[in-house]
Amino acid sequence: MDMTITGTDRVEILLVEDNPADVRLIRETFKDFKVANNLSVARDGMEAMAMLKKTGEYASAEKPDVILLDLNLPRKNGFEVLEELRQDPDLKRIPVVILSTSDSEKDIMKSYDLHANCFVTKPVGLDEFIKIVMSIENFWLAIVKLPPA
């Protein structure tokens, strides 16, 4: 593939997720993927913004190529993170995949209105969950052209 990513040849992913089981599952699935990638994890919305803005202890954080964002998060929820991202000239083009347990029309509408790139509902079954994570990685890491870094 001819994706060009400045500095490194791997795709940087930021996962914003507070559920440890979900983090583990997503991490394991991405580790086995054919496209080289590096997954960083933020456990709440405040930590996600600190990593994205490279403040404090995150001064050397990598700018992600793709963000996987949960909605229901401690301290700052996913909508607030999305809204802040989309207003930041340096961050607004990064594709954001919403990955949430929510299936509500209201949350889906609000996410797209705030310019989420897509909305995925986490399935309850483990096999289904893995299948969906694999679809996300295949689509966003192998098929799509990501914005230039």
Place this chain on the structure above:
Amino acid sequence: MFPGASVLLEVLLVEDNPGDIRLIVETLKEGRKDYNINVVKDGEEAVNYLLKRENYKTAVTPDIILLDLKLPRKDGIEVLKEIKGDDSLKSIPVIVLTSSNSAEDIANAYKNHANCYITKPIDLDKFVVTIQSIEDFWFTIIKTSKNK
């Protein structure tokens, strides 16, 4: 197609190349689900369709839009700007599907809130695989709004 069957996913394909139209429509027809695919061949027609103007007064608002960039009369980026600037249309996912591989076009599409950007592969088999991937991801896994 079955008019009135709201379970059908409504797809709007904005594409002027007849070969690409045929390939995309055929691939989707052989896919896992039934789609209602409407095709418009230039940017002006796309906007008329979405705003239900002129010949499109009875058009159905699409669930998803596949948008080429190089289009007659009004280019894809202009169409994208109109969609994402309209409160009643901006929540419809727009997949940019173009022959362009330029960093400028990619950046410009994301800046104007394209939901994703895909370069059409030149190789026919890869083109079909790409269309199937779009189908798997966007038509099967993704939640789109039903609130039209």
